[in-house]
Amino acid sequence: xxxxxxxxxxxxxxxxxxxxxxxxxxxxxxxxxxxxxxxxxxxxxxxxxxxxxxxxxxxxxxxxxxxxxxxxxxxxxxxxxxxxxxxxxxxxxxxxxxxxxxxxxxxxxxxxxxxxxxxxxxxxxxxxxxxxxxxxxxxxxxxxxxxxxxxxxxxxxxxxxxxxxxxxxxxxxxxxxxxxxxxxxxxxxxxxxxxxxxxxxxxxxxxxxxxxxxxxxxxxxxxxxxxxxxxxxxxxxxxxxxxxxxxxxxxxxxxxxxxxxxxxxxxxxxxxxxxxxxxxxxxxxxxxxxxxxxxxxxxxxxxxxxxxxxxxxxxxxxxxxxxxxxx
Amino acid sequence: xxxxxxxxxxxxxxxxxxxxxxxxxxxxxxxxxxxxxxxxxxxxxxxxxxxxxxxxxxxxxxxxxxxxxxxxxxxxxxxxxxxxxxxxxxxxxxxxxxxxxxxxxxxxxxxxxxxxxxxxxxxxxxxxxxxxxxxxxxxxxxxxxxxxxxxxxxxxxxxxxxxxxxxxxxxxxxxxxxxxxxxxxxxxxxxxxxxxxxxxxxxxxxxxxxxxxxxxxxxxxxxxxxxxxxxxxxxxxxxxxxxxxxxxxxxxxxxxxxxxxxxxxxxxxxxxxxxxxxxxxxxxxxxxxxxxxxxxxxxxxxxxxxxxxxxxxxxxxxxxxxxxxx
Numbered sequence: 001x002x003x004x005x006x007x008x009x010x011x012x013x014x015x016x017x018x019x020x021x022x023x024x025x026x027x028x029x030x031x032x033x034x035x036x037x038x039x040x041x042x043x044x045x046x047x048x049x050x051x052x053x054x055x056x057x058x059x060x061x062x063x064x065x066x067x068x069x070x071x072x073x074x075x076x077x078x079x080x081x082x083x084x085x086x087x088x089x090x091x092x093x094x095x096x097x098x099x100x101x102x103x104x105x106x107x108x109x110x111x112x113x114x115x116x117x118x119x120x121x122x123x124x125x126x127x128x129x130x131x132x133x134x135x136x137x138x139x140x141x142x143x144x145x146x147x148x149x150x151x152x153x154x155x156x157x158x159x160x161x162x163x164x165x166x167x168x169x170x171x172x173x174x175x176x177x178x179x180x181x182x183x184x185x186x187x188x189x190x191x192x193x194x195x196x197x198x199x200x201x202x203x204x205x206x207x208x209x210x211x212x213x214x215x216x217x218x219x220x221x222x223x224x225x226x227x228x229x230x231x232x233x234x235x236x237x238x239x240x241x242x243x244x245x246x247x248x249x250x251x252x253x254x255x256x257x258x259x260x261x262x263x264x265x266x267x268x269x270x271x272x273x274x275x276x277x278x279x280x281x282x283x284x285x286x287x288x289x290x291x292x293x294x295x296x297x298x299x300x301x302x303x304x305x306x307x308x309x310x311x312x313x314x315x316x317x318x319x320x321x322x323x324x325x326x327x
Numbered sequence: 328x329x330x331x332x333x334x335x336x337x338x339x340x341x342x343x344x345x346x347x348x349x350x351x352x353x354x355x356x357x358x359x360x361x362x363x364x365x366x367x368x369x370x371x372x373x374x375x376x377x378x379x380x381x382x383x384x385x386x387x388x389x390x391x392x393x394x395x396x397x398x399x400x401x402x403x404x405x406x407x408x409x410x411x412x413x414x415x416x417x418x419x420x421x422x423x424x425x426x427x428x429x430x431x432x433x434x435x436x437x438x439x440x441x442x443x444x445x446x447x448x449x450x451x452x453x454x455x456x457x458x459x460x461x462x463x464x465x466x467x468x469x470x471x472x473x474x475x476x477x478x479x480x481x482x483x484x485x486x487x488x489x490x491x492x493x494x495x496x497x498x499x500x501x502x503x504x505x506x507x508x509x510x511x512x513x514x515x516x517x518x519x520x521x522x523x524x525x526x527x528x529x530x531x532x533x534x535x536x537x538x539x540x541x542x543x544x545x546x547x548x549x550x551x552x553x554x555x556x557x558x559x560x561x562x563x564x565x566x567x568x569x570x571x572x573x574x575x576x577x578x579x580x581x582x583x584x585x586x587x588x589x590x591x592x593x594x595x596x597x598x599x600x601x602x603x604x605x606x607x608x609x610x611x612x613x614x615x616x617x618x619x620x621x622x623x624x625x626x627x628x629x630x631x632x633x634x635x636x637x638x639x640x641x642x643x644x645x646x647x648x649x650x651x652x653x
Contacts, residue, residue: 049513049514049515049516050513155602155603157602158602185369185370185540185603186369186540186542186581186584186585187369187580187581187584187598187599187602187603188602189584190584190585190586190596190597190598191598193586193596194595194596194598197593197595212513212514214514214588215585215586215587215588216586218586218588218592219586219590219592219593219596220586220592220593238592239592242588252515253514253515255518256514256515256517256518257514257543257588258518258521258541258543258544258546258547258548259543259546259547259588260542260543260545260546260570260582260585260587261546261570262545262546262547262549262566262567262570263567263570263571264546265543265546265547270518270522272518272519272522273515273518273519274519275469276483276485276486276516277483277513
């Protein structure tokens with residue numbers, strides 16, 4: 001396979017906490033050794049529940065969080081510790097779209113000004129910017145007449161289109177999409193997903209797609225990575241992850257999404273996990289999933305297993321995968 | 328909705344106005360004991376206002392301008408605030424979307440579970456505590472006696488939602504309203520709460536009204552469904568019929584926009600043209616007609632709810648032309 005556009009190796013993002021009167025100090029290992037490859041023109045989805053490290057990983061890629069250790073390479077170049085002007089210049093290539101379009105737009109700036117802000121920072125001329133704004137509005141399916149309006153005059157779906165247009169302004173190669181449709185109504189969600197697929201096809205964009213909505217992930221992504229407490233539980237092609245999940249956490253996660261089909265939903269086997277996620281301040285010593293795993297055995301409490309390739313086309317960090325491969 | 332006799336909750340012609348706009352317009356529905364009715368729709372469709380009005384919890388700007396709400400045969404719309412507070416937490420209870428925000432952060436969770444018992448049943452604190460701990464165990468809170476002494480910040484979101492459910496159920500209400508009860512929770516925790524609600528329906532025998540925008544949650548939990556759009560019920564019926572034979576163009580389109588777990592990846596998803604018009608800017612007649620592929624002159628009149636199957640109704644002039652949409 002060719003050189004990946006984005007290559008992350010053993011990324012760790014740790015947050016030291018200062019102890020207080022009623023809280024102990026410690027270190028939250030939000031991301032604890034994640035590696036990933038994203039090829040040009042492809043979509044990699046990071047999935048998992050709150051505190052799994054999916055957003056922190058994405059923020060480290062765009063430079064909104066500092067990596068504690070590990071490397072992040074973009075197009076072969078180490079961007080882990082870029083600062084100042086060099087980091088700013090990277091905005092030409094990597095952009096991020098956040099979940100809530102309402103808080104991502106300045107309520108006092110017109111749509112045209114919001115979209116052209118990155119162009120102005122990049123030093124484009126006024127005439128240039130105007131033409132590009134018109135082109136971008138059209139590209140994301142918004143009428144040109146909206147250019148002089150304020151965000152408050154737009155619906156949630158239109159605002160998210162504006163945010164996407166702004167992210168596209170500098171013609172980036174990688175878009176980090178952090179729950180881009182989660183705040184939208186169901187009927188609007190499919191419009192924005194269609195737009196994202198169309199943009200990828202036409203512009204050859206790569207997407208790092210963060211989502212907790214697995215039906216959306218399956219629809220839009222090529223590869224998926226299931227995260228749990230800052231580590232990778234399972235990764236692989238989307239079809240393999242959804243059709244033949246190997247890790248007990250992936251299985252539980254998939255079984256937990258209710259299908260929009262009452263008969264199928266009644267008849268399927270449901271894995272209901274007991275308990276909550278462990279505190280990220282004191283994760284289990286062994287496998288991170290051990291406290292809730294229906295398939296745990298004694299060794300899981302002491303030992304963490306590396307990702308191993310199973311026979312279904314995914315890699316999973318689970319003792320049972322090693323067993324099968326060895327046995 | 329259901330045509331069987333004597334539903335526990337019966338709403339007839341409910342109309343709620345804000346600034347002269349009919350935000351909820353002529354809603355009728357019924358829920359029987361031991362059944363779960365889901366009210367489903369997008370933001371601004373009026374589903375939450377409908378639910379809040381049952382408990383007299385409407386925001387100040389909103390008022391019920393017509394219709395009746397009967398709980399166990401008793402008319403609620405004409406009750407005074409004092410009478411309503413007798414109903415709330417006792418005969419009818421509600422759980423909200425944000426469990427952490429719905430609990431009092433300065434009060435131990437056990438005290439919040441007991442509160443309704445002290446208020447409505449006049450139990451001693453010791454007896455109330457005993458019942459509170461029993462119901463906390465029943466909704467799946469491990470080590471309930473210790474948990475009862477903790478504050479909401481010491482509990483996870485899923486645990487806080489269990490506390491909300493315990494405090495809602497402690498007086499054995501005949502009606503439980505759940506307003507997006509799992510929307511703020513992670514999916515594995517959502518699965519636990521949905522499983523809990525299903526068990527409680529079977530064991531406690533309350534009538535449950537579930538407000539949600541998530542068709543998966545509807546399919547998982549509901550017995551009957553009302554689909555709302557623009558403040559009106561556009562379709563209602565048993566859950567299997569709604570999913571197998573959606574008979575209002577809006578329901579059809581809405582179900583079609585959801586990516587299927589077994590669908591073909593990266594295909595163009597169905598969409599609904601345009602957006603939900605803001606309240607007050609709805610068209611005359613059928614409120615969906617500006618976005619509906621079947622709309623014609625007939626739709627300028629308000630469509631009646633016509634029977635399309637057993638207990639299954641759709642408010643559309645063109646239920647016989649749905650095939651034209653496919």
